[in-house]
Amino acid sequence: MIAGEWAGRSLGERSVAYDNRDVILYALAVGATRDDLDLVFEDRLRVLPTFGLTLAQWAPDVLSDAGAFDHRSVHGSQVLDVQAPMPREGEILLAARVGNVWDKGTAAVFEVVVESDYFTATWAIFAPGAGGYGGERGPRAASAERAGEPRRLSLQTVPTQAALYRLTGDRHHIHIDPEASALIGQPIPILQGLCTISATTLPIAAALGAHPADLTHLAGRFAGPVVPGDTLDVDLWEGGAFEAKHGDDIVISAGEVVFE
Template identity: 60%
Template sequence: MSEWRGRSLGTNTVSYDDTQPILYALAVGARASDLDLVFEERLRVLPTFALTLAQWAPDALGSAGAFDITTAVHGSQRLRVRKPLPRSGSVEMSAHVAEVWDKGSAAVFEVAVESPYFEATWSLFAPGAGGFGGDRGPSSRRRPETEPDGSLTVATSPRQAALYRLLGDRHHLHIDPEAAQKAGMPRPILHGLCTLVAVTLPLAESLGAHPADLLELEGRFTAPVFPGDALHLETWKEDETTLAEASVNGKTVITAARARFA
């Protein structure tokens, strides 16, 4: 698997009009009253919309045969914002395989995407692809030992996965009950990226920040979230960064989350 490290995934230019950022904002939980997220005359594009534009990169690695696309899952995500996305236009991106970590029974592929607007890294967990003698890679950040500084409850919508998949991630696991059952799930699950951003919007509000002023975001997906679930978010302040962990009915679903706003 080490032969994949450094592999170029090429370049791609994705164009969009103001409809897609508005649909995205609604899909991740923006309210109709959030006019600067859902009204084209005042629109500020959420920085995480970039992750839908770059979905082609992890898809390209799977299509190239690096791992079994039917069993690989999205393990974690990182995003660093360079400058705001325009309301409409074209974004040119390049992508490569930054790292391949050997976890024994699985491999973790890190797909890095760069553009003038952002840098993003997908960590893809591929069962059965490990054991090639490579480095295990860094450990995940642990939950802070101190008591949380704050907490939030974030409701998701039963229709949220059906709406979010229109932005590009159309894996059947998120819409088709039969596909979900084949993957060992009782019903379709919410996209990890949708879950992560769904908690980021109310987090920004609780901090007195605007979600479009996001500078950095990351999180690790540890358990599935189902559309309609209510997430309990605990937060810790660390200088200018907020650390967070999300759970559903006491089960942790997102760990090692951190966000920083301008």
Template identity: 60%
Template sequence: MTAETARPAGEWRGVELGSRVVDYTERDAILYALAVGAAATDLDLVFEERLRVLPTFALTLAQWAPDALGSRGAFDIRTAVHGSQRLEVLAPLPRSGSLAMTASVAEVWDKGSSAIFEVAVESDYFVATWALFAPGCGGFGGERGPSSPKRPEAPVDHRLDVATAPNQAALYRLLGDRHHMHIDPEAAEAAGQPRPFLHGLCTLAGTTLEVARRYGAHPADLRRLEGRFAAPVFPGDRLSVDCWGADANAVAFGAAVAERAVLTGGTVSFG
């Protein structure tokens, strides 16, 4: 056991995870758009002559940061799961190029038997925060942190249907998040799931696409996004997405599969 592995969860707060420059091409951005649900007719998302890069694509380029924390022994990578995600867009991503990023552990919350590690990644184009739910890492005497957001009490303004594809997790993992639980039944079982499940970021991005369409916004005009992954989505599931909001400047949303909440506390703005 290394010194870092033996470190109590609370002592990871403020730890620097380093910097990295990640290169990408137009092909990568197009593959991403297809993987999260863009259609072949969405030419400004899938055709290089008109390409606008989806802001959520940046989260695949920054996947190294939460992975770096796991590889340093902060938690068991076989059982830890992605709890929630925040993204603030600072500038449009170029069609291709190199993205310089720095990362750190912004916070660690003590949930009793479990802990939540917040990994923050910063660049000139975005600020993103992963919340990683780590069983067995709690009980170190830290603060519990914010409570889970509640469903709005107002009537639903729009209800959307979002389909996922049976091969969507297999496709999405080619973009960088190759955790075995999304493709290997044995790894999924070790994580407490009956079969491989869809990446939370894929579910969130695909939902955001449909919300943008319903509100008449371009998904590349995303400015802020947040959502909590309440339960797994399995490839082939259909999501029922409830939306609250008068226009694309501020939309709250949540998603369910057969009455089982899978995305909660969602907020998104375009402009």
């Protein structure tokens, strides 16, 4: 099947259950501290909206297992739009489908869309070797407007962060096994992209005087690897555009964030 024929196809539904331990583990994995009581203490708990991405992680895996793309594919970008706060624990029905599939010539980009009553999440999967079938190239990616000079924030990752984040659902071997990460040119297992972009929302919320659980929109492209323990610089512009760097290397580009 050529890549374009996947567009619009259903990837099925799943009812996913979780409890407050899952919510707290997730918050710790993306950088919450013991002082963030409403993120790590069940009596005051609020759910980080990005937690929903862990519940929906199965959807791009379904498309991969169906043979739409091979092991060379990478997670190119992510969008999350929040409709309502998630409960502290419960069961959520998720419906997944393939959105647009764009022909980039040497590669294709698959959109995987997961919808629920609480959020809509869209993965963009860059798949080398799947393009060149004569399909539409797609619109040029838009970025949030950068107004004025950015504020420079700091995000400290920790050496155990990828191992901890794996417990929230992303068990891909490149995040724990040096032999697996070496196959993609990374001698040290790398941090999950969703962990990196979700972790940026905590210092950004603090800088804006917002609560990270009040996130309503998040988007960004995964531009480079992060090794657990790296210190990232996060440049934040008025209006919510942001970019994350490790030294001179951009790791999250075209970032956008909105809080209620």
